[in-house]
Amino acid sequence: MGEVSLKIGPLPDRTPQKLAVLVDPLLAADLEDYARIHSEIHGVEVSASALVPLMLETFLASDTGFRKARKA
Template identity: 40%
Template sequence: MSASRKLRLGPLSRTESVKPTTMCPARLKADLDRYAALHGQAYGETVDAATLIPYMLEAIMVWDRGFKKGDPK
């Protein structure tokens, strides 16, 4: 993959964090690891899957029209 390829999840911002624990299928973990490798190539910063997961979840919530419509804000 070309390092110039744009991924939906762009460069990572720095934010305050909490550490939840979760389980996922091995196949999903392998995909997350592969995504992390591609993200590192695209943006020149090595990250692991655990670092990307909160950003991915946040992006899903931002992009999810059904969630936004149900948001009482």
């Protein structure tokens, strides 16, 4: 799939922890699409549920307001 770049690279080796999250149908579809594209780019089948923790880590790491409030 061409020269497409995603913020999340290949998944690191991790022991998964179970977490149940309910999302609306549009978000579920977006997550499935992201997982499909990620799988195509990196050549390794990955589920949306495997990507969600990394997406959350990436989001929290980039949220400067959160980091500042946490230090306060």
